Amino acid sequence: xxxxTWNVNSITARLPRLLPWLESSGTDVLCVQETKCTEEQFPxxxxxxxxxxxxxxxxxxxxxxxxxxxxxxxxIVKGLPEGPEYEGVRExxxxxxxxxxxxxxxxxxxxxxxxxxxxxxxxxxxxxxLGKAVADDAVGTRPFAVLGxxxxxxxxxxxxxxxxxxxxxxxxxxxxxxxxxxxxxxLTDVVPRPLKYDHPYTYWDYRELRFPxxxxxxxxxxxxNAPFAGxxxxxxxxxxxRKGKGASDHAPVVxxxxx
Numbered sequence: 001x002x003x004x005t006w007n008v009n010s011i012t013a014r015l016p017r018l019l020p021w022l023e024s025s026g027t028d029v030l031c032v033q034e035t036k037c038t039e040e041q042f043p044x045x046x047x048x049x050x051x052x053x054x055x056x057x058x059x060x061x062x063x064x065x066x067x068x069x070x071x072x073x074x075x076i077v078k079g080l081p082e083g084p085e086y087e088g089v090r091e092x093x094x095x096x097x098x099x100x101x102x103x104x105x106x107x108x109x110x111x112x113x114x115x116x117x118x119x120x121x122x123x124x125x126x127x128x129x130l131g132k133a134v135a136d137d138a139v140g141t142r143p144f145a146v147l148g149x150x151x152x153x154x155x156x157x158x159x160x161x162x163x164x165x166x167x168x169x170x171x172x173x174x175x176x177x178x179x180x181x182x183x184x185x186x187l188t189d190v191v192p193r194p195l196k197y198d199h200p201y202t203y204w205d206y207r208e209l210r211f212p213x214x215x216x217x218x219x220x221x222x223x224x225n226a227p228f229a230g231x232x233x234x235x236x237x238x239x240x241x242r243k244g245k246g247a248s249d250h251a252p253v254v255x256x257x258x259x
């Protein structure tokens with residue numbers, strides 16, 4: 001079974017790349033983040049023509065998540081059950097479903113903006129709510145994983161130059177502690193292998209030629225429980241999808257399971 005996660009940075013803009021990628025990659029389930037559309041605007045019909053069902057949680061031009069599956073979608077949950085609000089709004093940042101033999105969450109963790117900002121505090125509260133939402137599945141016997149854009153680099157090795165991020169979000173002790181607390185629910189970081197260079201970055205800013213210079217970050221993560229992690233036979237970053245015109249600033253992370 002092949003499962004992937006991809007922050008597409010607008011599914012409308014990325015559709016000409018997404019559809020052929022789904023066909024060529026043989027992906028069974030894709031977790032999508034940053035759809036930047038309403039549920040009505042989501043390209044469910046085009047995906048259905050390729051044999052995929054969609055579970056979408058999206059409300060407009062910002063945020064938005066989805067699960068795209070050709071092995072079924074049942075028990076869909078939109079949003080974290082105890083998810084916090086930001087400025088009075090519960091943003092569409094999480095969707096869960098059972099896809100064949102696995103249970104999955106697609107998540108888009110808040111960015112945090114800057115340390116001390118209200119959005120930073122919101123990010124930490126959001127992580128707490130995510131931990132509560134996944135606690136039961138994390139220790140269950142069914143393969144389970146949380147995949148998506150976590151907006152945190154787990155270690156200094158996951159940033160191309162840690163010195164440039166001092167005092168900034170994505171690398172602070174509080175954010176990394178939130179990630180560690182999530183792992184302590186019973187989840188393992190499924191680290192992909194790089195297809196080029198020595199570290200599997202998943203995100204490269206559009207500015208300053210950061211992709212060709214490989215100045216990236218590993219912030220798109222796969223956190224699986226013991227049955228999921230034990231079934232992993234391969235995982236990699238498909239950096240080819242970060243190349244060329246019309247690419248997202250994130251690359252897909254692909255996981256192959258032997259179930």
